[in-house]
Amino acid sequence: MMQKTLILFTFLVFLGVHKSSAQQNSDSKQLTELLHQFMIGASNNDRQTHENFWAEDLIYTSSNGTRFGKAQIMAGFENEPETSNTPKTTYTADDIQINVYDDMAIVAFKMKGQTGEALQYYYNSGTFLKRNNRWQVVNWQATKIPQQ
Numbered sequence: 061m062m063q064k065t066l067i068l069f070t071f072l073v074f075l076g077v078h079k080s081s082a083q084q085n086s087d088s089k090q091l092t093e094l095l096h097q098f099m100i101g102a103s104n105n106d107r108q109t110h111e112n113f114w115a116e117d118l119i120y121t122s123s124n125g126t127r128f129g130k131a132q133i134m135a136g137f138e139n140e141p142e143t144s145n146t147p148k149t150t151y152t153a154d155d156i157q158i159n160v161y162d163d164m165a166i167v168a169f170k171m172k173g174q175t176g177e178a179l180q181y182y183y184n185s186g187t188f189l190k191r192n193n194r195w196q197v198v199n200w201q202a203t204k205i206p207q208q
Contacts, residue, residue, distance in 0.1 A: 115196035
């Protein structure tokens with residue numbers, strides 16, 4: 061009887077570890093896709109993309125050292141003209157690292173911003189929380205990588 065109990069316990073532990081690993085892989089894939097979608101939306105200055113990505117309680121520290129929240133990001137869309145003569149910047153994410161901890165995840169990556177021929181790189185990291193089955197950023201840190 062003791063041996064059957066031990067085998068059952070071992071099986072249940074293995075099943076739990078496997079499920080946890082599978083969930084982490086699923087969350088990592090979801091977060092990677094979310095990040096890439098955000099890069100596309102940010103490149104197009106899409107208001108809804110920002111609305112969905114940032115949590116209401118966001119703390120954002122920019123690459124120039126200023127700190128603000130979601131309200132300030134969204135306020136930037138208030139005075140945005142429908143068409144702008146400002147050159148478009150395209151953003152992409154590379155070297156993505158994701159650590160998932162149940163309903164929290166840390167996402168770190170190297171972002172490239174390209175405006176015409178000009179390139180600028182940043183190290184970004186974000187803390188995501190999963191609330192109501194939806195990932196959103198609650199903390200963001202951007203660090204400009206100096207031109208070499």
